[in-house]
Amino acid sequence: MLYHLLYPFHTTVSAFNVFRYITFRTIYASLTAFLICFFIGPYVIRTLSRLQIGQYIREDGPQVHHKKAGTPTMGGILILLSVAASTLLWANLSNYYIWIILMITLSYGAIGFVDDYLKQIKKLNKGLSAKNKFLFQMIAAFLAAFLIYLNPEFNTRITVPFFKNVAPDLGLAYILFGALVISGTSNAVNLTDGLDGLAIGPVTIASTTYMVFAYVSGHAKIANYLQINYVVGGGEVTVFCGALAGAGLGFLWFNSYPAQVFMGDVGSLSLGAALGGVAVITKQEILLVLVGGLFVIEALSVIFQVGYFKMTHGRRIFKMAPLHHHFELKGWAEPKVIIRFWIIAIALALLSMSTLKLR
Ligand code: 57M
Numbered sequence: 001m002l003y004h005l006l007y008p009f010h011t012t013v014s015a016f017n018v019f020r021y022i023t024f025r026t027i028y029a030s031l032t033a034f035l036i037c038f039f040i041g042p043y044v045i046r047t048l049s050r051l052q053i054g055q056y057i058r059e060d061g062p063q064v065h066h067k068k069a070g071t072p073t074m075g076g077i078l079i080l081l082s083v084a085a086s087t088l089l090w091a092n093l094s095n096y097y098i099w100i101i102l103m104i105t106l107s108y109g110a111i112g113f114v115d116d117y118l119k120q121i122k123k124l125n126k127g128l129s130a131k132n133k134f135l136f137q138m139i140a141a142f143l144a145a146f147l148i149y150l151n152p153e154f155n156t157r158i159t160v161p162f163f164k165n166v167a168p169d170l171g172l173a174y175i176l177f178g179a180l181v182i183s184g185t186s187n188a189v190n191l192t193d194g195l196d197g198l199a200i201g202p203v204t205i206a207s208t209t210y211m212v213f214a215y216v217s218g219h220a221k222i223a224n225y226l227q228i229n230y231v232v233g234g235g236e237v238t239v240f241c242g243a244l245a246g247a248g249l250g251f252l253w254f255n256s257y258p259a260q261v262f263m264g265d266v267g268s269l270s271l272g273a274a275l276g277g278v279a280v281i282t283k284q285e286i287l288l289v290l291v292g293g294l295f296v297i298e299a300l301s302v303i304f305q306v307g308y309f310k311m312t313h314g315r316r317i318f319k320m321a322p323l324h325h326h327f328e329l330k331g332w333a334e335p336k337v338i339i340r341f342w343i344i345a346i347a348l349a350l351l352s353m354s355t356l357k358l359r
Contacts (some may be wrong), residue, residue: 002335003092022218022238026211029090029239030246036082037250045254045261048072053120055262062320062328071259074116076267079200079247080109083274086243093235099145100184101277102240107140108186108273110263120264127265137183141273145178148280151304153232161287164227164359181285188295190265190291191302191322196257198324198338202294202345203271206246209291209349210278211241216356217282226356229283244274257335287355293348294341298322 007019018024048054054070084102091098111133119127128136148154149172155176157167170177193199216222218235252265254260263271272295279288289296305321318326327337 025090026242030242033082033086033243033246034250044078072263073262075261076263082247083243091239102140104144105274105278109270111136112269116264141179141182145175150274161355178280185276188299190268192298193268196259201342205345209245213284214238214282290352294345
């Protein structure tokens with residue numbers, strides 16, 4: 001909004017010229033989102049407590065989690081508020097992708113909100129049925145992928161990291177591929193959100209990484225130099241990534257161990273979908289496996305655990321899945337599991353950045 005209000009006056013007030021720069025607006029979108037979280041966080045936490053929206057802890061979880069019972073959840077509302085407000089304030093609102101990425105994020109936030117509402121307020125322990133949750137996620141993901149596909153400037157080739165000459169064109173099938181990237185990432189982040197700060201840390205790291213990818217893929221000269229797909233208008237998504245990273249740091253202020261608030265499905269589903277949506281728009285879809293490698297590892301640990309359990313009629317690979325619970329049950333203190341997982345996330349993010357040169 002500020003871009004539209006102030007940039008037109010840059011001929012009169014030369015300082016307003018800065019609003020044309022995506023880098024400038026990204027930095028301030030990030031700071032704005034952080035400050036919104038930081039200052040209204042305590043109020044949101046008090047409100048969630050007052051409404052008794054406290055986390056129910058399942059019996060079958062690690063014993064150490066039982067002391068967490070009653071921790072306010074649905075803190076993802078705070079994240080979504082600050083991301084949306086900051087993006088609307090700093091992004092160029094005539095940009096097609098900004099509205100799509102906001103739609104993806106808020107639609108998944110709505111799905112998560114309904115699930116949390118049923119679990120935490122209606123005390124229906126299971127929340128939305130897995131079938132309905134999956135159905136709503138796929139509808140939202142297909143709609144988003146279709147809208148991205150509709151953009152005549154968007155090409156349906158997929159980028160294969162490390163191989164610049166391999167770019168298969170999926171054509172109409174790209175809609176299914178994009179929908180699976182968005183919904184898959186959403187569920188992977190959801191599974192990861194099982195320890196204090198364990199999801200929001202890597203989400204912030206991934207958002208910062210995609211800030212770079214969105215900027216370079218949206219810049220004709222840099223994209224050409226790096227021989228990556230140039231996404232017309234994709235650069236504006238950098239501002240959204242900045243807001244996401246800022247909100248992530250702001251939420252982490254309260255979600256860090258020992259957590260004062262959990263994000264709930266309203267946060268985990270929306271943040272995962274947002275990362276998936278950014279990966280599709282910036283045409284760095286497969287790279288998300290690396291950038292969000294921690295989420296992939298956590299999801300795979302569940303898939304392998306459940307598969308092996310069924311195959312062997314009751315035997316387990318891990319003490320408990322997702323992987324963070326395995327290390328908890330091995331005796332690692334929760335903060336140690338969290339920080340070590342963050343270290344892995346940072347290493348994977350650095351590795352993913354190297355693909356810009358290793359092609
Ligand atoms: C999402 N939710 C956390 C919190 C957060 C198929 C199976 C692997 C599914 C999986 C599952 O239920 N996943 C749901 C993970 C939950 O966190 C809430 O959920 C929101 C995210 N969606 O925002 O509101 C618990 O995680 C802890 N937590 C923190 N700090 C945080 O900042 O400590 C969350 C955020 C919270 C709190 O204790 O209650 C969760 O773990 O449910 N199931 C599991 O992950 C279960 N694993 C399991 O059953 N493994 C089996 C099979 C199925 C693979 C096995 O290994 O044999 C574990 N989770 C629970 N109990 N709750 C273990 C059992």
